[in-house]
Every structure is written in C-alpha cells, then in structure tokens.
Amino acid sequence: MSAERSRDTEHMPADVAEVMRKAVRLEWITIAVLVGIVIIVYLAMGNSQAMKTAWIEDMLSFIPPIAFLIGVRVTRRPADAKHPFGYHRAIGISHVVAATALVVMGAILIGDSALKLIRIEHPTIGGIQVLGTTIWMGWLMMAAMVVTAIPPIILGRMKLKLAPQLHNKVLYADADMNKADWMTSLSALVGVAGIGLGWWWADAAAAIIIATSILKDGIGNLRAAVAGLIDARPTTFDSKHTHPLVDEVDAHLQQVDWVRSAAARIRDEGQVFHVEGFLVPETPGAATPENLEAVRRQLFDLDWKIRDVTLSPVTELPNVLETQPEA
Incomplete structure (x- = not known):
C-alpha cells in the first residue's frame, strides 16, 4: 500500500519551516554580498593570475545560492499526473549543476595557471596615483583580499548551522564554497605578496592552489549529487555517513x-x-x-x-x- 502525507510538498513542522525561511534569506544576502565582492576584486585585479582566478572563483560562488533558491522554489510544486512523485528531485539536480560547474571551471583554471608556469611568464604589478603619491597596486590587491575574505567566513558558518536541520546538501555545498572563498582570498594575497618579493612563480602557484581547491570541492559535491540521483543509500547532509x-x-x-x-x-x-x-x-x-x-x-x-x-x-x-x- 502506498500513500503520501498530503499534496503540500513542504509539509514541514513550524520550526523547520522557519529554518527554511532563514536559509532563503541568507542565500539572498549571499548573492548581494557576492555582487560587492566581485566588483571589489575586479577593480583590484590588475595583471595578477591569482587575483584573476580569485575573481572567477567569486563568480562561481553565485551558482550554489542560485541553485538552492531555484531548487527550493521548484520543490513547492504539487505532484501531478505527469510527476506523481512531485518535484523534490529538483534539489538533487541543482546540486549536480553547481558541482559540474565547479569541476569544469577548476580544471580549466588549473590548466591556464600551469601553462603560465611552463611559459615562465613574469607578472607585473604597477602603481597607482593617490593624491599625488604613487602607491604599489599590490597593497590595494591584498587589502581587497582581506576585506572580501571576511563575509564568506560569517555566511559559511551560518549556513552550516542550517544545512543539517533541513537535510539540504545544496546549502551545505554553498557553505563549502564559502570556505573555498576565504581560502582563495588568502592564497591570492600570498601570490600578490610573492610578486612583490620578486618570486615570479608565486602568483601562478597560488592560482593553481585556488583552482585545485575549486576542483576538489566540485568532485566531492558531484560524487554526492550523482549518488543521490541514482538512489544510493541516503547519507547525512555532508555525505560522510549513512543517514x-x-x-x-x-x-x-x-x-x-x-x-x-x-x-x-x-x-x-x-x-x-x-x-x-x-x-x-x-x-x-x-x-x-x-x-x-x-x-x-x-x-x-x-x-x-x-x-x-x-x-x-x-x-x-x-x-x-x-x-x-x-x-
């Protein structure tokens, strides 16, 4: 015998529904914060490969929150004759989309940065005039990295508190992406500092570290997302243990x-x-x-x-x- 609770696809207890509302608000805040971060990093990017990679990584950070918001919205559709099981798989599909984008972009960035090392390209960072004084652009780059590293730390910790309550792996993937964001900022800062010290290879090396982190996150999330879609045994929100x-x-x-x-x-x-x-x-x-x-x-x-x-x-x-x- 088979039955469903009701046609209400959310059917969440009041406390869980409130957690979901908090998660949705948090993702909208994340998107707004990312807009500011992307602008700051773009303006400070210069010729640094690490900064360029950090900027691309920040652009990729839009994918998980957007995927979460779309997935949650789609799951609210009631089951019908064409979709008798409802639309809950939208969360899993969103997870696959976000993870695939991370894998592809991480691989591309690793190849691009490695090519610059092979070619022995020496990046240069010039100066900028501020009130008649020339300031090395690297200082502004490193300041931008420090500023943009703070919001992801805060947002990531907040999402980690909500993900297990909702059993939402896309939200957890987004929190994981926030962790990659601040690690990216730290790596880019080191790369820029390396250029200032005359280590021409430090910039591309930092970019490879950033890209490798992106690829690692992508592979881990893609593995978990595909396992869910092929009906593997359910796991916890972080895909580490059987639920x-x-x-x-x-x-x-x-x-x-x-x-x-x-x-x-x-x-x-x-x-x-x-x-x-x-x-x-x-x-x-x-x-x-x-x-x-x-x-x-x-x-x-x-x-x-x-x-x-x-x-x-x-x-x-x-x-x-x-x-x-x-x-």
Whole structure:
C-alpha cells in the first residue's frame, strides 16, 4: 500500500519551516554580498593570475545560492499526473549543476595557471596615483583580499548551522564554497605578496592552489549529487555517513508486533525521503489494511523528512536488504 502525507510538498513542522525561511534569506544576502565582492576584486585585479582566478572563483560562488533558491522554489510544486512523485528531485539536480560547474571551471583554471608556469611568464604589478603619491597596486590587491575574505567566513558558518536541520546538501555545498572563498582570498594575497618579493612563480602557484581547491570541492559535491540521483543509500547532509533515519526506520519496522522480520530501502529525494518497507508477517492474515495503515502513519511520525511510504507484505525479504552496506 502506498500513500503520501498530503499534496503540500513542504509539509514541514513550524520550526523547520522557519529554518527554511532563514536559509532563503541568507542565500539572498549571499548573492548581494557576492555582487560587492566581485566588483571589489575586479577593480583590484590588475595583471595578477591569482587575483584573476580569485575573481572567477567569486563568480562561481553565485551558482550554489542560485541553485538552492531555484531548487527550493521548484520543490513547492504539487505532484501531478505527469510527476506523481512531485518535484523534490529538483534539489538533487541543482546540486549536480553547481558541482559540474565547479569541476569544469577548476580544471580549466588549473590548466591556464600551469601553462603560465611552463611559459615562465613574469607578472607585473604597477602603481597607482593617490593624491599625488604613487602607491604599489599590490597593497590595494591584498587589502581587497582581506576585506572580501571576511563575509564568506560569517555566511559559511551560518549556513552550516542550517544545512543539517533541513537535510539540504545544496546549502551545505554553498557553505563549502564559502570556505573555498576565504581560502582563495588568502592564497591570492600570498601570490600578490610573492610578486612583490620578486618570486615570479608565486602568483601562478597560488592560482593553481585556488583552482585545485575549486576542483576538489566540485568532485566531492558531484560524487554526492550523482549518488543521490541514482538512489544510493541516503547519507547525512555532508555525505560522510549513512543517514540515521535509515536505521530508525528498520528498527521501527522490526519492532511491529505482528511482523517476524522487516527491512526498508529508502530513496533520498533531496530534502525528503521515500520509504519502501518490506514486512514478513508472523501469520498470513496479519498484514491487514488496518495494520499496514497503522505502521505507515507511525513511520510518518518518526521524522518530517519521510515524505512517502510504500509497505509490501512479503514471504521473504529481498536479497538486497539482507546484507546492508557499511556506513
């Protein structure tokens, strides 16, 4: 038997709904802050490869918050005949889009910076006239990096507090991107300082470090996003461990008094889960519609993230459920 909670695709408790509103506001603030950061870095960029890479990385930082906002908006659409499972996969698709962009751009930037090292290109940083005094442009570049490193630290920490409550991996990816932002600023600062010290290779080397960080984040997020789309075992918001709800569902099913053995397989559909439970009754007549309905409602009460439940009485558990993978 299969059922959904309701046609309200959000169906969040009041406290979780408030967390979602905070996350949406935070992403809009992030976009506004990024606009300012991109302008500052562009004006201070000069001929520095590290600064150029930092600027591109800041441009890429728009992708996760935009993907989050679009994904959340799409998931609010109710299920229909064409999309009977609803639009919750929009979160996973947004995750793939953001991760793919990071992988592609990280690889391109590594190649571009490595080529400059191979060609032994010596970047130059000139001066600028301020009130009749010539100031080395590098000082302005490093000041820009310090200023632009502060907001990502604050925003990233705030998102890390919200991501686990929403089980939203796009929000976590954005927090991870914010971490890359301030690390990028630090690397670019070192690269510019290296030019000032006469180390021509420091700029391109810093750019490669930045690009490698982008590529690493992209690969990690892409792996997690694809795993979700192919219905891998659900994991926590940071994709590091099996989600605890998996064991909770199995334990609950196994404790049902009229069930001899039971197990479930669960799909992670973005922020919500679809549960397929398999029950081996103690007696053939135990799996009545009333008993199945009672178990179904109990599963819904376990956690707000359980969106859809299908229960199937069987004579034996499917082989795939007999040996669960390690967490």
